[in-house]
Amino acid sequence: MNALVFYFFAGLAVGSAILMVTRRDPLHAAMCMASALLATAGIFLQLGAEFLFIVQIFLLVGAVMALFVFVARSLDFEAGKIRRKTGRRWAVAGILGIIVAGQMWFAIAAGRTSLRLPEMQANIAPQNTEAVGNALFHSLVVPFGITSVLLLVTMIGVTLMWNRRA
C-alpha cells in the first residue's frame, strides 16, 4: 500500500515535471508545476511529514504558483513569442541532464554499500507539527531568525520595486 502510494505520487511528480519543462505556454507550465508540487506534497505525507505537506500546499502551491499564474496572466505575452530555434539548447541541456542524473545515480549506488545507512524508521512521530516546531525554535532558532529577516527584506524590496515602476 505504502509503495503503491509512493509510486503513484512519484510518477505524477516526474510526469508533471517533464510536462512543465516542455510546455510552451507558461500558464500551462505553471499548472503542471503546481501538479508536480502537489505530488511531492503527497510524498511528504507518505513520509509522515505532515507539516511539510501542508506548508508545501499552502506556501508553494497556494501562494508561489498562484503568483506565477498571476504574473503569467498580467504580462499577457504571446505564449509562442519565443519561437527561434532552440534545438541546440535542448540537445546540450539533455546531455547535461543525463550526466547529472547519472552522477547522482552513481552516488546513490555507491552510498548504498559504503555508507551503510540504517533502514527507514517504521513509525512517525505522532506529533509531527510539534517536533518540527521544537526543532525550529530550539536548535535552529538562529537560522530561523535569519530566514525571517530574509523574507522581510524580500517583501520590502519587491514592494519598492513595484512602487518605483508604477
Added chain:
Amino acid sequence: MLSIDHYLALSAVLFAVGVVGVLARRNVMVVLMSILLILNAVNLNLAAFSRLHGTADGQAFAIFVMATAAAEAAVGLGIIVAFFRNRGTVDLEEMDLLKW
C-alpha cells in the same frame, strides 16, 4: 520495503529534469519554475533523511528551503515584470545588458 534509495532516485530524477529546464528553456518564468523544482527535489531528500533518522531537523531545514524558494520567486517575478515592462519580452537571451 521502501528504502531511502527510492526517495533519492526520485529526487535525482526531479533534480535532473529541473536542470534540463533551466538550461533548455528561454522563457524566464519557466526557468524560475525549474529552479523551484530543483529546490523541491532537495526538500524531498531532506524529508526522506529526516524520516530515516527519525528526527525532525531535516523537515525544519526543508521549511527554510521553502521560505527561500518563496522569496526567490517573489523577487524573480518582480524582476521579470520590470524587465517585461522595459523590453516587452521574457526571452532569456534578450537579457544581455546589465543596465539599460
Added chain:
Amino acid sequence: MDSFGLISLPAAVPSALSAMGAVLALPLLVAYTAFIERRIAEAMDERARPVTPGALGLLRYVARIARVGLGQDEGQAELRRRIFAMAPAIALVAALIGYAVMPVGPAFQVADPNVGLLFILGLGALGIYGVLLRGEASAGGRIAMDFVNHAAQVVSCQAAAALGLLSGVLLAGSLAMGQIVQAQLDQGQWFIFYVPAGFFIYFVGSMAAMNRATAELPAADADLFSVDALADATLPAPFYVLADYVSVIVVAGIATTVFLGGWLRPMASFRDRVPGTTIEILDIVPVVAALGLALFWYRRVRSHRTEMQKKAAATASGICAFVGLALGISLFVSAAVMAAVHGAFWFGLKVGGYIYCFVWVRFTLLQVERERLMRQLWRIVIPVGFVNLITTAMAVVGTQDTGLPMRLTTIAATVATLGAGVWLAKYAGSEAEMQAAEGE
C-alpha cells in the same frame, strides 16, 4: 498502512461514513443557505422576493442542486476548455474537502490530523486556482484581469483571516481541530471571550475573501448567479456557485470551531445533573426551547392568512419539533448518542448564527470597492492582526509564567490590540485617504 499519514485504517470506517454524510449533506445545506440568504436579503434590503413556488420552494432548490450536479454547462463551448474544464471542480473540491477535518460533534469528524486548521486554510489557498482559472475560462481579456485582481484580493483577505485565527491557535496550543475544541472545554471558556479582536479580524477577513460585500464583479455575481438564476438559465459554471456557498459554510465552521467552542454547549463546564439520572440539567434547555418554538409556530399556522405564510409556519414548526424530539430522545438513549446529537445540534446552531451575521452585515453595511478594501486591509487589518498575535502570545506566556488568570492577561492583550487598531485607523486610514485624494 502503518505510516500513511492522516488516517489509520481501523478508524477509517466511521470516518468514511462521516465523509459520505458531509459530501451528501453539504450541497443540500448549500441550497438552504442560498435560500435563507435570499430571504434575509428580502427582509433587510427590501429586495424583490425570489420566485419561490410550492412548499416554500425548498424542494425545488434541492432538485435544482441535483440538476446542477448532473448539469450540462454549455456556456463555455468556445473557450479554452481542454485544460480549464477542471477549474470549477478545483473550486468545489477544495471547498468540500475542508469539512473532512471539521469536528461536527464529538462523534462526527472524518479525520483529526495535527495540522487540521492549516489543512483547511491550505485548501482555501487552492481555491485561488478556481478563481484564477475561472477568469481564464471566461471570455478572457478584461474579465480575466478582473478575476486576477479578485484572486489577489482573496489572497490578501485569507492572510488577514489566518492572522486572526492564529490567536485562537495560540490559546489552544494545537492546530488539530478536535484539540482546539477540547482546549476550550478544558479552559472553560470559548476563545471568542479571550481574543475578541482575533475573532473580529477573522470575521472581516473571511467575509472579504468570500466574495461577500466587496468588489463590484463578484457582488454582481452573487445576484446573477443566485441559485434561482442557476437552473433557469444554463450559466457557464454553476459549480462555482456551489463552491462559493460551500466555502461560506466551511468558513463558518472554522470560526465556530476556533472561536465559538465548536460543538460545546454554552456553559459546558456546568455539569450538574438532574437528581437521580445521568441527564445534565442544561442539556434539557435546547429540548424545551425547540419544542416550545414548534408549539409557537404551530399556533401561527392557524393565525396566518395566506397559504404561503401557513406553509412557512408549518415547515418551521415541523423542523423545530423534529429537532426537539431528536434532542430529547437522544437524552435517554446513551451518553455517546446524547453527546453526538447535541454536539451536532450546537455546531449547526453556531454555524447558522455565523452565516446569519455574514448575510446581515453583507446587506446592511456599505459595500466597499476593491482598491479601498485592499488598502485598508493591508494598512489596518493586517497590522492589527500582527499586534493581536503578539499581544496574545504575550498573554499566553504571561499566564504560564506568572500564574495570572488567563482572563486578566487576555483582557490586557485585547485592550492593547484595540489601542493599536484605533491608532492605526486614525493614522494609516487618514494617510490612505490623503493618498487617494492625491491620486485623483
